[in-house]
Amino acid sequence: MEWRRQLGQTGMEISAIGFGSVKLGRDHGVKYPEPFTVPNTAEARTLLTKAHDLGVNLIDTAPAYGGSEERLGNLLQGQRQNWILCSKVGEEFDGRESHFDFSGKHTRASLERSLRRLRTDYLDVVLIHSDGNDDGILDDGEALQELQRARDEGLVRAIGMSTKTVSGxxxxxxxxxxxxxxxxxxxxDELPVLDCCSNLGVGVMLKKVFASGHLPAGHADPLAYSLNFALSHPATSTAIIGTINPxxxxxxxxxxxTLCAEEPRGS
Ligand SMILES: NC(=O)c1ccc[n+]([C@@H]2O[C@H](COP(=O)([O-])OP(=O)(O)OC[C@H]3O[C@@H](n4cnc5c(N)ncnc54)[C@H](OP(=O)(O)O)[C@@H]3O)[C@@H](O)[C@H]2O)c1
Structure with missing residues (x-):
C-alpha cells in the first residue's frame, strides 16, 4: 500500500490519512460516544501543525461543521499551498439541526461563502453533502450542474458527492x-460503490473509518484492524479521520x- 495516493484521475496526490474537521467546529448534534468541547485556537493550530509535519496534506470540512471552515481559514493563512482542501455544499447546520438545499442558487452561494471563509480563491474538492436521498439529488441535477460550472471556471479542481446509498x-x-x-x-453496505469507483478510476475518500468512535469489539487492536480494512481496498484514496486528540x-x-509499508494493497 502507498502512503501517498492518487485521488482518482484528478492529478492530486493525497495522504492516506486525511484530517476530518467536524470536531474542530461543532460539539453538539453529533453522534460520538464521548462528549467533548471544540479545541481552542492554540489546540487547533497544534493539531494542524502536527498533521502537516507528519505528512498529512488533506483537510475535509463543510459548512455543516459549525465554525470549522472559518477557523480553518484563520489557521491556514500563509499555508494554503500546503493543503488539499475539501469542502461541501447542500447541508446547513443552524446550531440545533441540519437543513438541506441542493438548488443551483444555494450551491453557488454556499461555494462562494466557503471560499470567503477559507480565505482562498479555489477549492481542491467540493462534494455535495447528501441528506440520504442521493438519487433525488442526482435526478434534480442542479447542484451537480452548478459544481460542474464552478469547475469549468477554475473555482474548484474536482467535484463529487458524499453519498449514503449504493444506488446514489x-x-x-x-x-x-x-x-x-x-x-x-x-x-x-457501500462496498459496491468502492468497487465501482475502482473500476472507473474515481477517487474515494472514506468517512467514519473508526465508526465515529464506536470501534468494533472482538479485535485485539480495533484501530489497526479498521484502518487496514479501509486502506487496503484498492479504491481507497484516503481515510478521513476525525480526531482532536494530538x-x-x-x-x-x-x-x-506502518500498514502502508507492510501490506500490498488488494491482497
Ligand atoms: N460527508 C459526510 O456526510 C460525513 C459524515 C461524517 C464524517 N465525515 C468526515 O469524516 C471525518 C471522520 O468521520 P467521523 O469523525 O464521524 O468518524 P471517525 O473518524 O470514524 O471517528 C472519529 C472518532 O474516533 C476517535 N478516534 C480517532 N482516533 C482515535 C484513536 N487513535 N484512538 C481512540 N479514538 C480515536 C475520535 O475521538 P478523539 O477526538 O478523542 O480522538 C472520534 O471520536 C469527519 O471529521 C468529517 O470530515 C463526513
Missing part, C-alpha cells in the same frame, strides 16, 4: 471525480504509515 454512490461515480463513502468493519492523530498517522 454508483450513479454519482459515473458523473463525478470523487466520491466520499462510509466503509468500516461494521458497515460494508496523540491519537500521531498514532493514527504512524499506524497508517
Amino acid at each position: 454512490g454508483t450513479r454519482a461515480a459515473e458523473l463525478c471525480d470523487v466520491i466520499m463513502a462510509t466503509y468500516n468493519p461494521a458497515y460494508t 496523540d491519537h492523530l500521531s498514532a493514527n498517522i504512524q499506524l497508517a504509515k
